[in-house]
Amino acid sequence: MGSKELKGAGLALIIGSLLMIVTMVLHPVGGDFNQLLRIVPIGMISHSIAILSVPFVAYGFFGLTIKLKSSSFISYIGFSIMFFGLVAVLIAAAVNGLILMDFVKSYEGASEETIASLKPIFVFIRSFNHAFDYIFVSAICLSMFMWSAAIIKTKAMPSWLGYFGILVSTIGVVLFASGVELLHLAGFRIFIFANVAWILAVGFILRKGEQPTSAQL
Numbered sequence: 001m002g003s004k005e006l007k008g009a010g011l012a013l014i015i016g017s018l019l020m021i022v023t024m025v026l027h028p029v030g031g032d033f034n035q036l037l038r039i040v041p042i043g044m045i046s047h048s049i050a051i052l053s054v055p056f057v058a059y060g061f062f063g064l065t066i067k068l069k070s071s072s073f074i075s076y077i078g079f080s081i082m083f084f085g086l087v088a089v090l091i092a093a094a095v096n097g098l099i100l101m102d103f104v105k106s107y108e109g110a111s112e113e114t115i116a117s118l119k120p121i122f123v124f125i126r127s128f129n130h131a132f133d134y135i136f137v138s139a140i141c142l143s144m145f146m147w148s149a150a151i152i153k154t155k156a157m158p159s160w161l162g163y164f165g166i167l168v169s170t171i172g173v174v175l176f177a178s179g180v181e182l183l184h185l186a187g188f189r190i191f192i193f194a195n196v197a198w199i200l201a202v203g204f205i206l207r208k209g210e211q212p213t214s215a216q217l
Contacts, residue, residue: 003209009063010206016056017200023050024192033115033122036104047097054090057199058083061143064202067157068150078146085139092132100125137176140195145169157205164201168194 026046028039036043061082068075107115148165151157172191 006063006067007207007209009060009066010203010208011060012056012063013060013199013203013206016053016060017196017203019049019053019056020192020196020199023047023053033104033107033118036100037108040101040105043097043101047093047101050093050097051090054086058086060199060203060206063206064147067206068147068154070154070156074146074150074153078143078150081139081146082143085136085143088132088135088139092129092136095125095132096129137172137191141169141172141176144195144198145173157202161198161201161205165198168198 023046026042026049028042028046061079065075065079103121107118144165148162148169151162151165152159172194
C-alpha cells in the first residue's frame, strides 16, 4: 500500500469516525413497546449510519495495519481482532436498529395482551445484542492496545498516539473487568467517543503522510 492509499485509508477512518459520532448523537433511548414504536424512524436511521461506518473503519484500520508493517505480527493480530469486533457491531446494529424496529412496527395497534406476550422476545433480543456489544468492546480495546504498542515500538507514527491509545484501551478494560456497565447508552457513548478521538487522530496522521522511521520491533 503506497502513500496515496495510506492517505485514502486515513480519509476512510475520518469518515467512519464522523459517521460513528452522528450515530451516537442520533441514537435514541429505548424503553417499553410504546417508546420503541415512537423511535422507529430515528432508530433505523441511526443504526443504518452505524452500519455504513463499518466498511470505512475497516479499510482505514487495514491501512493502519500496513503502516505498522515493521511490527507485522502485533499489527495483523490487532487487525484480526478488530475484524471480529466490526462483524459483531455490524450484527448488533442490524438486529437492534433494523430487525427490532421492523418487528416493533409490525405490531403497531396490537392489543395490550399481545404486546405483553412479546416481552420474552424483547428480553432475548436485548441479551443477544449485549453479547455482540461485549465482543465489540473487548475487540476494540485489545486491538487498540496492540496497535498503540506497535506505534510506540516502531515509531512509525507519533509516540503520543501510542500512549494515548494504551491509556484509553487500558481504562476500558479496567472498567469492563470491574463490572462497570459500559453497555448502557450513556456509558457506551462515552466509551465510543474516547475511541473515536483516537481513531480520528490516526486518520489525520495517515492523511498527513508522515514517513515511518527505520525502527523495527
